[in-house]
Amino acid sequence: MLHFRSIEQALDQFQSVQEAETLVNMAKAQPLSDGGLRTSQLLDEALRHDPHQHDAQLLRNKLHQMFVPRWHFPMLADTARNRAYAEAIAAKVKPGDIVLDIGCGAGLTAMLAARAGAKHVYACEQQPLIAEAAERVIAENGLSDRITVLRKWSHTIEIGVDMPEPADVVISEIVDTVLLGEGALATLTHAMGALAKPGARAVPEHGILKAQLVESDKLLNLWRPAQAEGFDLSAFHKFAQVAQITPNDFATCGLRTLGPKADLFTFDFTRPNTRPARTTAELVCDEPGSVHAVFVSFEMQLAPGIVLTNDVTSDGHWGRTAYLMDQPLDGVPGGALTVTAQHDSAQLSLSVNTPHMH
Template sequence: MQKEIQDLVEKSLKKARRLRAAGNYGHAYAHYTAVVELAPEKRADVEQEFTDVLCKWGMDLEKVDFEKMVLCYTRSLEIFPDNPRMLNNCAAHYIRKESPREALPYLNRALSSAPDFLPAEWNRNYAYNLLIDRWHFPMLNDRNRNTCYERAISNRISQGYNTVLDIGTGSGLLSLYAKDSGSERVYACELSTEMSFIADKVFSTNNSTDITLLPQHSTSIEIPRDIPQKVKLVVTETFDVALFGEFVLSTLIHAHEHLLSADGIVLPMGATVFAAAVESPQIRFMSHVTPAAKSDLTLNFAGINICADNKNYEAISLREDKTLYLTDPVEILQVNFNDLSELKELHTDGTKNVSWVKVRKDGRIDGLVVWFKLDLDEENTLDTSEEDSCWQLAVFADKPVKCSIGQDLKITTELWREQLRCTYELPKDKNDNSNWRKCKDFYRISQHTVMFLNDDDYMSSIARVAQLHRTKRYRYILDLGPFPVYGLEMLKWNEEVLRVYCYAETEEFGDLIMRIAEQNGVDREKICIVESCEEIDRSLDVVFYHNFSTQGEINDWSEPSLYQALKLTLSTDGFILPRRIFLIGQLIYSEDLPRMVLVEDKNVQRSLGKSNYVIGDFVNQYSCRQRFDLDLALYKAVEVSEERVLVQIDEGNTTSAVANFGKIQQRGVLPNVLVCWYTIHLDGGNCVASRRENSFMNHSAIILEDEVKGVIERGEDVRFKVLQMTGLTRVSLVL
């Protein structure tokens, strides 16, 4: 019997390996499972192969049968319970399904088994981001916002509006204000499961268990099932940067009709929305392709209108020193949250308003910035355009339009189905010969690609590398840039190139690539658009591998590893561009940046009475100390050290390094942030850093623990251990 089992195991293993090589991962997984179940002694030998097949089979199953995929992972983890890759990949499936809470146990197990397995750490942080929106941190740290709400709530309760429903309570702060302002009864509803957990802990810790927490949307609340009777005061702060994006109209209509007493009132009372036209290189950079004249790029984009295929508006913090207001603010919309008929009309019929405003300066309009003022009560108003506000601005970008002082600008405002849209228009000028009026072709592409093409320094570096390679015998090229600049430049100048493979995210994007090729005299027959590396049937001489996100991080490709797949497709002498990537760091001091990732309880305390609220302990459990998508120009900061190389990125291996910043002199401020960015070495001395103006990517900031102050005060060198794995990094202070 034992001999028969051994023969069966050997046959199954051979079949599993053949099927794996053929890409038949489902059948390969079945045979590998037979091997590890029948022959436990072989588990260690085949664990990596088994894991590879499971991860690839899981990707296939996710698309057609999620439950079967979960069963495969459950069965496999019974055999390999501490395999960090299996645990991480199972979690990644849940994250893609937008089920981050289900993912966390697997990620915690993975990190318990392998504390330095950075993909699991990255996915756990990502799960935290899904569970709790990052705007909760700056919002709770906005002392002015909190104080205004507290005073307005206290005023209303003192006027007799003493039963309160807090809609969208979040952490429960406004409910605490209502309770401690003397309300008879407070109800708090919250749809987010995770925020409900937090609010429950906040109420318990702050001796407010008498606040009734309803973990549901306010529109599902029924009387008397959920609350005994209608309330006299509804409090809410369910507004996005364009006021209406969180469906506040439908929420308040339901509240007026079902939850608020006839003599009750809503806080805030109402809001006024404003708009202004601006000239902003920041908006232009994100919205439209405008290749700079000084670029070494030789590809001709003339006559082609390329803009970002964005949602209706972007939430942006604009750099004040780079933003020119070309008009005065104009009021475009008002809403009274205590007028039910007005709310119903706006919700059902929408509105369309036309406003006219004089252009006060010569310039170029890149878009409209929109903000609002919240009238909480007669005494307290919040203005979301103020510099220290936790809200960003809503930006409605359109094609750049030249304007002259004294012109009348038409701003059209539409509100339909609780979506705000703003457009602008100048009177037609017959003498306007701008490129936009000459454009015959119009393409919408991703914002990432727009920013990539607008990064003149990066485009110049890529073009110079192509010129460096124009005499090389490179025949087959894969260009994985957001736009195949390197590949098209090589086709234009290097006759040896026979084929350039590239990806196209949409059919329209593929058409754009071909249109640019045709306009530049490139043979379209030499361009092959593919969806995966498996479609490439030749060894490659060069791969241009652009693996950066606009947020300032190297993409986590997870499973399967694209980088490893690319290395397998290279010819013997083939290579990948960029040649090298370094992570750079600098110590700074900033009051602003820690508030973006950690809630300080001092910012939520009452101004009108005694309080000792504890909220930060619960919200900060979901904090990610490394914050991406950072433009340091938007924040006040003091440089405390020189720049240092932290580590060289190696996506094929795990590496570690120690970066020594030396002794830091105590000159008034001590560092509390390590800001990080990349230097990208393409080839032949062509290097570009991501921390610069008009970079296609932002950078990141690591909020430091208090221990760094002790190191500095003791006069010791400030050193950081940097761990790098598949492009992901962890930076920790060496004590």
């Protein structure tokens, strides 16, 4: 009897392996025009048949990396950011409110709005894999009756079709290291004008971009190593004008500020617009040192008294941006550099007007 059972088990295992291979081949042939949703389902099914299927494991991991940006995970683990949003949403959302949550990700901010007393939250997420996961997270937390995930881009939401009425509160966390790179201004300009009631509240309320002079040998050596094995590498430095600093690199580079922050641009997220802008700012040096870069950071007010920043004193999941000097300058107390900053509502550029301290 044991002999027959082992044969049956072996046959079942063989059939499971064959079925898994068939499903993997189907997944490989599947177009990704649906954001990877059907491919993911096929790979999940393949791994249920054969948890050790090599190609299924590799393809699923590649699919997730392709469609689910890796910054989602440190963002969700950023307790200071989560606490700030929780407090701001609790302050802004009133019982009975209709809330629009733009770019809901895993669903955290939508659930915070429901917990704060929202009558209903409409959470939009255009990436199908992420939207499906958000629906599961929301269901597992018992909030499916008060949160609807809209699997679409906010620009395509229709009042009376997707939402019964405009929102009382618009929540978003769609900024990058300089507030602009995820299309926040264009998205919020549309949302506050077309999807929200007049005078609607917003989280965040406004943001300010700031710049200051910094010194960091480690940052310079990371992005512009002078030589390697005795060979001069300076002709390669032109490719490293802007340093996109990861949180880990930021922690090890030890940036030292040489002067105070100067305001570049202020963005009102309750009444946003997409007009380009240009400004000139004087960055003062009040400590001696080598000016290696102009460091740009943001301060974002979520609600009165609740501010998030990615400046040199902050921690958290955000990266940082630094515009490297062509050549390090000697910083002297009382000296200053003049810079020109420009944005087109989606991207930021910055250049040094006077490449010496004056």
